[in-house]
Amino acid sequence: MKHQKRLSAPKHYPIERKNGKYVVVGKGPHKEEDGIPVTVLLREVLGYAETAAEVSQILNEENVLVNGKVVKEPGYVVGFMDSISIDKVGEEIRVLLDKNGLVFKPVEDVEKRVFKVLDKRMVKGGAVQLNLDAGENLLVEEDDYSTKSSIILDLESKDVEKHIPFEEGNLAYISGGAHIGSKAKIKEIIQLSGSQDNKVVLVDDSGEEFETVEKYVFMVGEDETEVEL
Numbered sequence: 586m587k588h589q590k591r592l593s594a595p596k597h598y599p600i601e602r603k604n605g606k607y608v609v610v611g612k613g614p615h616k617e618e619d620g621i622p623v624t625v626l627l628r629e630v631l632g633y634a635e636t637a638a639e640v641s642q643i644l645n646e647e648n649v650l651v652n653g654k655v656v657k658e659p660g661y662v663v664g665f666m667d668s669i670s671i672d673k674v675g676e677e678i679r680v681l682l683d684k685n686g687l688v689f690k691p692v693e694d695v696e697k698r699v700f701k702v703l704d705k706r707m708v709k710g711g712a713v714q715l716n717l718d719a720g721e722n723l724l725v726e727e728d729d730y731s732t733k734s735s736i737i738l739d740l741e742s743k744d745v746e747k748h749i750p751f752e753e754g755n756l757a758y759i760s761g762g763a764h765i766g767s768k769a770k771i772k773e774i775i776q777l778s779g780s781q782d783n784k785v786v787l788v789d790d791s792g793e794e795f796e797t798v799e800k801y802v803f804m805v806g807e808d809e810t811e812v813e814l
Contacts, residue, residue, distance in 0.1 A: 613662040614720025620664025620680070621687065623649060623656055630689060633674065648673040652698055652719060653740030665760060666803070667719060668695035668740065681758075681814060683766035692813040697746060699805055699812055702734050735804035737811045747811055749804040756810060757787060761801040768810065769795070771802070 612622075624640045627633045627649070634640045637659065643649065644657045650670040651663055663669060664687070669678040677695040681688040700717035708714045708724065715723045715730055723738070725745065730736065733751035738744070749755055753774060759767045769787035772794065777783050783799040805811060 612658065612660045615662040615664030615667075620662040620667075622660045622662055623651070624659040626663055626669075626689070627671075631671075631676075633671070643673065646673070652721070653696075664719070666699055668692075668698045670695050679813065681766065682760055688766070690814070694813045696741065697737055697739050697812060699735050699749075699803070700738055701803055702730050702732050702736065704732050705730060733799070733802070733804075749806060749811065751802070751804055754807070755804055756806040756808070757785075757802045758805045758810075758814060759787075759797055759801050760803050762797045764795050764797055765801070767795075768805070768814065774799070 621630070623644070624637060627640050627643060628635065628637075634643060640659055644659060647655045647657070648671060649656045650672070651661065652668055663680055665680055665682055667680045669680065669689075670676075671678075677692055678689045679692045679695065681690050700719065700721060700723075702715050703718060704716045705728075706714050706716075707728075712724045712726060713728045713730070715725060715736070717723060717736070723736075723743070723745075730748060731750060735749040735751075736745050737747040737749070739746055751771075751774075753771050756768060756770050759765055759769065764787075767787075767789055769789040771785055772788050773786040775784040775786065784796055785799055785802050786794060786796050787802075788794050805814065
C-alpha cells in the first residue's frame with residue numbers, strides 16, 4: 586500500500602493534516618482530484634474504522650462493493666455517481682456533488698447506476714464497445730447509443746435498463762460550474778465552432794433558466810431521475 590504525506594494530500598480529502606504523517610495514495614478509475622480513497626471514506630467520512638488496519642480488515646472480508654464489484658484495494662478511489670454498498674452495516678450510498686465537493690448520500694437503489702457514454706467503437710465480431718465513466722466499458726450488439734448520453738445499468742446482470750439520450754427535454758444533473766449539484770431539463774443545446782465548449786441552456790423545477798458547458802451535463806432521466814439522487 587503506497588502512502589503520501591497528509592500535508593500534500595489533495596485539498597478535498599476530509600482529513601486532519603497534522604494528525605498522523607501519511608495517508609493512502611489513491612488509485613483506480615477516478616482521478617485523486619475527483620474522488621477519495623475508500624480508506625478515507627470508511628475512516629474519516631463514515632467513521633467505520635479508526636486505523637488503516639481496521640479498514641483492511643473490512644475490505645478483506647468483502648464488505649465493500651463499488652458499482653456491484655467487491656473492492657479490496659485500500660487506495661481505490663470512489664467518485665461521482667458511484668454506487669457503494671457496505672454490507673456489514675447495511676449502508677448504501679451514492680456519491681454526488683455540490684458546491685462543497687463530494688456528497689455521500691444514503692440511498693436504497695444501489696443495484697443500478699447511471700453511466701455516461703464517453704465514446705464508443707466497433708470491436709471484433711461486429712459488437713459495439715461503450716466506454717463509460719468510472720473506467721467501465723460495456724459490449725452491446727446494437728449501435729443505438731450516442732456519446733454524451735447515459736445508460737442505466739443493472740449492476741448484477743449488466744443489462745442496460747434504459748438509454749437516456751443527450752437531447753432537449755431530458756433531465757440532467759450538473760457536475761461542475763456555478764450550478765453544480767442542480768437537476769434541470771435541457772432547453773437548448775448550442776453547438777459552437779472550433780475548439781469552444783458547446784453550451785447547454787437548462788431550466789430547473791423552479792423555472793429558473795441557466796447555462797453551462799456541455800461537459801458538465803450528465804443525463805439522469807427523461808421526466809424524472811432514473812435512480813435516487
